[in-house]
Amino acid sequence: MAQTTETLPEKVKALDDADAVEAVLSELDEELVGLDPVKERIREMAALLVIDKLRREAGLESSRPSLHMTFTGNPGTGKTTVALKMAEILHRLGYIPKPKVVSVTRDDLVGQYVGHTAPKTRDVLKRAKGGVLFIDEAYYLYRPENERDYGQESIEILLQVMETERDDLVVVLAGYKDRMDTFFRSNPGMGSRVAHHLHFPDFTVDELVQIADLMMGQQQYEFEDEARDAFREYIERRVERPRFAYGRSIRNAIDRSRMRQAGRLYERRDELTREDLVTIKAEDIRGSSLFSDEDGESSADDDTAPGNQS
Numbered sequence: 001m002a003q004t005t006e007t008l009p010e011k012v013k014a015l016d017d018a019d020a021v022e023a024v025l026s027e028l029d030e031e032l033v034g035l036d037p038v039k040e041r042i043r044e045m046a047a048l049l050v051i052d053k054l055r056r057e058a059g060l061e062s063s064r065p066s067l068h069m070t071f072t073g074n075p076g077t078g079k080t081t082v083a084l085k086m087a088e089i090l091h092r093l094g095y096i097p098k099p100k101v102v103s104v105t106r107d108d109l110v111g112q113y114v115g116h117t118a119p120k121t122r123d124v125l126k127r128a129k130g131g132v133l134f135i136d137e138a139y140y141l142y143r144p145e146n147e148r149d150y151g152q153e154s155i156e157i158l159l160q161v162m163e164t165e166r167d168d169l170v171v172v173l174a175g176y177k178d179r180m181d182t183f184f185r186s187n188p189g190m191g192s193r194v195a196h197h198l199h200f201p202d203f204t205v206d207e208l209v210q211i212a213d214l215m216m217g218q219q220q221y222e223f224e225d226e227a228r229d230a231f232r233e234y235i236e237r238r239v240e241r242p243r244f245a246y247g248r249s250i251r252n253a254i255d256r257s258r259m260r261q262a263g264r265l266y267e268r269r270d271e272l273t274r275e276d277l278v279t280i281k282a283e284d285i286r287g288s289s290l291f292s293d294e295d296g297e298s299s300a301d302d303d304t305a306p307g308n309q310s
Helices: 008-031 036-057 079-092 117-128 151-164 177-186 188-193 205-218 225-238 247-266 274-278 282-286
Strands: 069-073 101-104 132-136 170-175 196-200
Touching: 008 036, 008 079, 036 079, 036 196, 069 079, 069 177, 079 101, 079 132, 079 170, 079 196, 101 117, 117 132, 117 151, 151 188, 170 177, 177 188, 205 225, 205 247, 225 247, 225 282, 247 282
Parallel strands: 069 170, 069 196, 101 132, 132 170
Antiparallel strands: none
């Protein structure tokens, strides 16, 4: 059947929207290893938003879907990265004006004395307006054991804005699942405003090795075979130790391996080949104190630096 000039532009535009979303979803697949349940949920949400936009453009009744979300999971499982990709999807479909994410914690929202919390919270909301506000460890806003705590004031302001300004702001609450569950039970108004709950599963050892290969490739490094085996052993040991943060810990381990490689190469820096410069050897991995420290974890293996799968 021939298409009229009235319907053709709409269909071309819809195709452009879907293609733009598919591009973001493809980037998500390429940049994040594993997380299949999260990727599937993001794809379902994207499909809902595309169809909702088509309904509106066709003149059909379609109330704006609730877009506030909760991301639960351990540190380093990709929550921040997914928030950035979700902001791109929402922006490309016209749900938020800007593809930006403002990431904050309790300290950015809650004051230490009377009259300090409201302006701090409103300043953050002003900065995040038109984009996504990502509140990490959101449960720390609620501290009922402290009668002089001002976190409840911040929560009340957030509740109001999440309801009245949802056309201009999407809020993502992130943290450990059990603590977020407790937070929502204690603050039912917050839970009722969040429509999408995404849980980020822990990475397997195989997935962590894939993440390491991906990070190495992005920095133009590569493991020799023995080094990859050593890195797998490093991961198997590291996941049993305190403060393990998955993707973040992998990045930190790679950075320390690069430092050991640099120390190994420095003395003959005038005669190095390209292969020397890009290759991480087993000794660069096994130089970690993790292979010699049987009882504890030295400060050299702390995981405190930020990574790209947080």
